[in-house]
Amino acid sequence: MTTKLWGGRFTENAAEWVDAFGASIHFDQQMAAEDIEGSIAHAKMLGKQGIITPAEADQIVTGLMALQAEAAEGTLVFDVQHEDIHMNIEAQLTAKIGPVAGKLHTARSRNDQVATDFHLWVKHRLPHVLATLTELQQTLLNLANNHADTIMSGYTHLQHAQPITYGHYLLAYFDMFQRDYERFEFNQKHTDILPLGAAALAGTTFPIDRAYVADELGFSAIYHNSLDAVSDRDFAVEFLANASLLMMHLSRMAEELILWSTYEFNYIELSDDFSTGSSIMPQKKNADFAELVRGKTGRTYGALMGLLTTMKALPLAYNKDMQEDKAQVFDVMDTVMASTKIFSGMLSGLTIHEERMVASTQDDFSNATELADYLATKGVPFRQAHAIVGQLVLQGIQTKTPLQAMPLSVLQAAAPQIEDDIYHVLQSETAVNRRTSLGGTAVANVKKEIARHQAMLEAR
Numbered sequence: 001m002t003t004k005l006w007g008g009r010f011t012e013n014a015a016e017w018v019d020a021f022g023a024s025i026h027f028d029q030q031m032a033a034e035d036i037e038g039s040i041a042h043a044k045m046l047g048k049q050g051i052i053t054p055a056e057a058d059q060i061v062t063g064l065m066a067l068q069a070e071a072a073e074g075t076l077v078f079d080v081q082h083e084d085i086h087m088n089i090e091a092q093l094t095a096k097i098g099p100v101a102g103k104l105h106t107a108r109s110r111n112d113q114v115a116t117d118f119h120l121w122v123k124h125r126l127p128h129v130l131a132t133l134t135e136l137q138q139t140l141l142n143l144a145n146n147h148a149d150t151i152m153s154g155y156t157h158l159q160h161a162q163p164i165t166y167g168h169y170l171l172a173y174f175d176m177f178q179r180d181y182e183r184f185e186f187n188q189k190h191t192d193i194l195p196l197g198a199a200a201l202a203g204t205t206f207p208i209d210r211a212y213v214a215d216e217l218g219f220s221a222i223y224h225n226s227l228d229a230v231s232d233r234d235f236a237v238e239f240l241a242n243a244s245l246l247m248m249h250l251s252r253m254a255e256e257l258i259l260w261s262t263y264e265f266n267y268i269e270l271s272d273d274f275s276t277g278s279s280i281m282p283q284k285k286n287a288d289f290a291e292l293v294r295g296k297t298g299r300t301y302g303a304l305m306g307l308l309t310t311m312k313a314l315p316l317a318y319n320k321d322m323q324e325d326k327a328q329v330f331d332v333m334d335t336v337m338a339s340t341k342i343f344s345g346m347l348s349g350l351t352i353h354e355e356r357m358v359a360s361t362q363d364d365f366s367n368a369t370e371l372a373d374y375l376a377t378k379g380v381p382f383r384q385a386h387a388i389v390g391q392l393v394l395q396g397i398q399t400k401t402p403l404q405a406m407p408l409s410v411l412q413a414a415a416p417q418i419e420d421d422i423y424h425v426l427q428s429e430t431a432v433n434r435r436t437s438l439g440g441t442a443v444a445n446v447k448k449e450i451a452r453h454q455a456m457l458e459a460r
């Protein structure tokens with residue numbers, strides 16, 4: 001017999017470095033509070049069911065509560081000899097209350113214990129993710145409200161396409177973050193299921209009360225299959241997938257913040273407190289934080305691929321491979337929380353160069369579609385209208401004359417249907433405000449959308 005908690009059938013100890021390889025305490029100590037919380041509920045249930053005596057249950061719960069206070073103060077000391085958080089807590093409990101601590105593990109396995117801790121850990125944090133997303137959405141809405149009628153170039157292929165408003169652009173991100181919000185909200189459903197009581201894999205012969213434990217821990221559902229209970233990590237994969245999509249959205253916006261704050265674009269300027277300087281070039285103001293969010297998207301995708309790959313060929317039920325599930329989820333939780341907060345801060349302090357934005361739509365032929373549409377309304381088949389305007393654009397590029405600066409005679413030579421009202425039609429403001437189709441960029445639409453979104457946030 002060796003000194004391990006499970007050492008009964010062993011005669012030899014592993015070398016320290018081998019033990020260290022198998023240990024998870026260096027990261028799963030983050031679940032100390034959840035581990036103790038789960039154990040308190042379990043001990044209470046054992047006492048209530050008469051599986052241990054009420055006095056024993058009391059002793060165990062009192063000891064665990066003392067450990068909970070130490071965990072909150074950060075004074076718990078962990079030992080790699082005890083491998084993981086579960087056995088560390090049990091060792092600490094034994095040191096506190098003596099051998100009666102050994103009764104806590106009745107009708108339980110580390111397999112359902114670790115699954116319970118991990119569910120609790122994610123379940124406790126998802127509401128914070130949702131709150132942080134709401135804050136970001138509110139920030140976007142405030143900015144959109146200030147810029148519902150700020151005209152800028154819209155892009156496809158990063159080429160000037162058609163004029164839009166900056167507010168409309170911001171609301172596109174609002175909608176993406178709304179889907180992220182809904183995905184994390186749904187993530188709660190699959191996280192809010194209690195594995196405890198599955199024991200090692202097959203259930204237990206003890207008369208446990210899983211509904212009581214679920215109630216104590218605030219779980220609204222219970223795994224109904226013990227094999228699934230101990231081997232399901234879908235909730236963690238779903239979290240990483242949701243986080244990956246969120247980071248993708250942040251990263252796309254980060255790219256635009258970086259690009260738009262360049263000398264060439266100069267649409268926006270980041271506030272000093274959300275940018276950095278250079279150690280050699282005194283003039284520099286870099287969008288480091290936007291770049292970091294863009295960069296951290298990579299590690300988030302990596303975590304998703306990592307866990308999917310870890311899980312892909314695991315036979316039922318528990319396998320030690322699954323110990324690899326937590327570190328990446330912990331890391332990604334930090335990443336999404338921090339990145340989302342950084343974005344709220346960055347956007348709140350943004351300076352918008354409205355004049356640069358609108359100037360970008362003045363001599364760029366982004367009104368070419370207006371002219372083609374105009375001809376189409378006058379009965380010219382759209383394909384033909386497209387070709388006529390294409391010719392005018394070519395002429396305009398060669399003579400450095402935007403469409404709205406061409407004399408009527410020139411325009412009429414290309415298409416006799418063109419009349420004087422075309423100059424109004426060709427203005428970027430007109431182009432924007434005529435796009436009143438559902439989902440279009442017209443200022444009136446944007447204002448309506450802002451009101452709708454605001455009401456939705458307030459109803460949360």
Ligand code: ARG
Binds near residue numbers: 084318323
């Ligand atoms: N540290 C382990 C993990 O994180 C706990 C479960 C260990 N169970 C076992 N049978 N080895 O997965």
